[in-house]
Amino acid sequence: MNKPNIVVLGAGYGGLITTVNLQKSLGANQANITLVNKHDYHYQSTWLHESAAGTLHHDRVRIPIKDVINTSKVNLVIDTVVSIDPKEKKVVLENDELTYDILVVSLGFESATFGIPGLEENAYMIESLNSSRLIREHIEYNFAMYHNEKEKNQARLNIVVGGAGFTGMEFVGELANRIPELCKEYDIDKSLVKIITVEGAPTVMPGFDPQLVEYAMNSLEARGVEFITSAMLKECKPDGIVYEKDGEEHSISTLTTVWAAGVKANSIVEESGFETNRGKVEVRPDLRSPEYDDVFVVGDCALIMNEETGRPYPPTAQIASQAADVAAQNIKDLVEGNKTLTAFEPNILGTVASLGNNDAIGTIFGDKKIFGWNATVMKKIIDNKHLLKLGGIGLLLKKGKFNIFNS
Numbered sequence: 029m030n031k032p033n034i035v036v037l038g039a040g041y042g043g044l045i046t047t048v049n050l051q052k053s054l055g056a057n058q059a060n061i062t063l064v065n066k067h068d069y070h071y072q073s074t075w076l077h078e079s080a081a082g083t084l085h086h087d088r089v090r091i092p093i094k095d096v097i098n099t100s101k102v103n104l105v106i107d108t109v110v111s112i113d114p115k116e117k118k119v120v121l122e123n124d125e126l127t128y129d130i131l132v133v134s135l136g137f138e139s140a141t142f143g144i145p146g147l148e149e150n151a152y153m154i155e156s157l158n159s160s161r162l163i164r165e166h167i168e169y170n171f172a173m174y175h176n177e178k179e180k181n182q183a184r185l186n187i188v189v190g191g192a193g194f195t196g197m198e199f200v201g202e203l204a205n206r207i208p209e210l211c212k213e214y215d216i217d218k219s220l221v222k223i224i225t226v227e228g229a230p231t232v233m234p235g236f237d238p239q240l241v242e243y244a245m246n247s248l249e250a251r252g253v254e255f256i257t258s259a260m261l262k263e264c265k266p267d268g269i270v271y272e273k274d275g276e277e278h279s280i281s282t283l284t285t286v287w288a289a290g291v292k293a294n295s296i297v298e299e300s301g302f303e304t305n306r307g308k309v310e311v312r313p314d315l316r317s318p319e320y321d322d323v324f325v326v327g328d329c330a331l332i333m334n335e336e337t338g339r340p341y342p343p344t345a346q347i348a349s350q351a352a353d354v355a356a357q358n359i360k361d362l363v364e365g366n367k368t369l370t371a372f373e374p375n376i377l378g379t380v381a382s383l384g385n386n387d388a389i390g391t392i393f394g395d396k397k398i399f400g401w402n403a404t405v406m407k408k409i410i411d412n413k414h415l416l417k418l419g420g421i422g423l424l425l426k427k428g429k430f431n432i433f434n435s
């Protein structure tokens with residue numbers, strides 16, 4: 029291939045690691061590398077619940093892309109992708125148009141609202157740095173407003189979280205730690221504040237080990253979180269939600285509904301005409317789209333089947349980051365004329381969910397269960413390992429989580 033144009037869309041876990049690997053492995057005379065991202069920063073999607081709850085400042089969550097990318101080797105384009113035309117090998121941006129020889133689609137996820145009335149309009153989502161920062165501001169605004177109205181409005185202090193899966197539980201864990209601080213700051217009696225989690229399944233964290241689930245529920249209930257399970261959210265209004273449980277409808281008045289019950293791939297993928305399965309591109313083993321030899325898809329836009337279970341792997345940063353390594357290797361091979369590409373096989377090292385800064389649950393090394401301090405430390409090790417991979421020791425020292433002894 030004659031000095032191809034490699035274009036990477038999205039600087040999240042998948043796109044940024046692909047680009048970092050490419051800038052290391054390809055010489056400037058071998059390829060032109062372009063990275064397109066909406067913002068001039070990468071954000072750690074896995075930390076967004078912390079900035080949403082206000083336990084971690086959003087500046088800790090974001091990393092300037094120029095801190096990890098060498099802009100003399102990579103052309104960094106700050107713009108928004110509007111559509112992809114894989115037949116013409118073109119990407120339409122809000123302010124420009126790019127052509128490519130090799131494309132990496134790594135545009136991440138969006139919240140899935142499953143057509144539930146009012147969710148799009150009235151619920152808050154943990155899906156980007158901006159949307160997370162808004163949740164924090166909104167909660168604080170309502171706490172501040174509480175004593176500024178003649179008639180006290182309980183809806184300002186009721187926080188409803190839709191979904192008690194991984195993200196919902198991680199968020200309420202942070203929130204449970206944040207509320208006492210907020211109550212002190214705004215002179216609010218802590219017993220007035222309600223954090224209510226509404227979950228459709230009979231248990232929280234469906235799919236997790238039952239013993240760990242019980243531990244997580246006890247930890248959160250002790251900090252004031254209420255769980256309503258087997259309850260389907262029916263409607264989200266500006267001032268409350270309606271849910272159905274045991275065939276009966278109930279409502280909760282709230283000005284804050286945070287929807288954390290599902291994600292889907294960035295809709296640009298489907299809208300651009302790629303063949304999709306559940307909105308994602310079901311990639312070949314070498315991570316290319318089934319239809320186009322020059323399009324790689326990594327991260328939450330890709331669907332990778334687990335042959336053992338016959339079900340897709342869940343969308344995780346862990347898989348996005350591992351897939352990025354293989355995609356970068358395969359792109360290098362294509363550029364250098366090697367026809368045999370590497371097949372991607374996820375290596376699941378474990379799953380750890382935080383329940384606030386000082387508690388967590390997880391499984392590691394297959395089925396070893398961990399919880400409490402051990403799990404909290406493990407979670408921080410995982411976070412720090414990613415920073416090290418992304419930007420070396422400098423980035424780790426700047427953004428790493430080292431506060432393990434007061435966990």
Ligand SMILES: Cc1cc2nc3c(=O)[nH]c(=O)nc-3n(C[C@H](O)[C@H](O)[C@H](O)COP(=O)(O)OP(=O)(O)OC[C@H]3O[C@@H](n4cnc5c(N)ncnc54)[C@H](O)[C@@H]3O)c2cc1C
Nearest residue numbers: 038040041042066073074108109136327328343344345346
């Ligand atoms: C609160 C939360 C906690 C999580 N915790 C964990 C965890 O503990 N472990 C784990 O493994 N996974 C976790 N995940 C899942 C993980 O964050 C995702 O699977 C991972 O971020 C996917 O990586 P990605 O590269 O596909 O997308 P992302 O990391 O989301 O990156 C997408 C990038 O594309 C950019 N972008 C989007 N649209 C456009 C556009 N139109 N134009 C230009 N740029 C665009 C975005 O700005 C972003 O930079 C968590 C997710 C959330 C929300």
